[in-house]
Amino acid sequence: MRNGLLALSRVLRAISIAALWVAGTGLVAMTLLVAYQVYMRYVVNSSPPWTEGAAIMIMSWFIFLGAAVGVREKFHMGFDVLLYALPKARSVLRSISDIAIFAFAAGMVFYGLELAIRGLNVRIPVLGLPQTFTYLPIVFSGVLMCLFVAERMALRLAGEPVDDDATEQNVSEA
Numbered sequence: 001m002r003n004g005l006l007a008l009s010r011v012l013r014a015i016s017i018a019a020l021w022v023a024g025t026g027l028v029a030m031t032l033l034v035a036y037q038v039y040m041r042y043v044v045n046s047s048p049p050w051t052e053g054a055a056i057m058i059m060s061w062f063i064f065l066g067a068a069v070g071v072r073e074k075f076h077m078g079f080d081v082l083l084y085a086l087p088k089a090r091s092v093l094r095s096i097s098d099i100a101i102f103a104f105a106a107g108m109v110f111y112g113l114e115l116a117i118r119g120l121n122v123r124i125p126v127l128g129l130p131q132t133f134t135y136l137p138i139v140f141s142g143v144l145m146c147l148f149v150a151e152r153m154a155l156r157l158a159g160e161p162v163d164d165d166a167t168e169q170n171v172s173e174a
Contacts, residue, residue: 002158005151012151016072019065019144026062030055053126057133064141071101072148091156094163098156102149108142 033055041047070076082093112135119131127133155162
């Protein structure tokens with residue numbers, strides 16, 4: 001079982017890296033798109049109507065993908081006061097945190113899908129796309145967050161040192 005979990009972890013790491021690259025590419029694309037819009041508006045005096053909607057949609061994708069990667073890499077802020085007060089309960093406290101993150105991400109999937117389904121027949125006027133495309137980043141990111149947190153919980157149950165990082169070591173030394 002341990003080998004299977006470690007193989008799955010490698011696959012999820014590759015997915016996380018790919019999501020990070022897509023998010024980074026989206027950031028660059030949005031920056032270029034906004035620069036194009038500014039040039040067209042102030043130099044050519046004819047701003048294309050689709051650029052703002054496209055930039056916002058690209059921004060939502062890279063924000064939500066980045067958030068999912070942040071969950072896997074444990075980059076999000078945490079309330080670690082209890083880790084200082086109860087260093088021996090670190091694994092239990094991290095498990096509780098992971099359960100809360102999983103529940104929130106599952107809510108993103110559920111309610112994001114509900115919004116996406118409702119937007120199937122509504123078009124974004126300037127882009128001509130279904131409004132569903134606005135909500136897909138929420139769903140996709142929620143799925144990734146659920147996968148990444150489930151991976152961490154499974155590795156913790158298998159005895160892997162998922163809670164041992166530099167911050168955690170400083171907490172246990174204090």
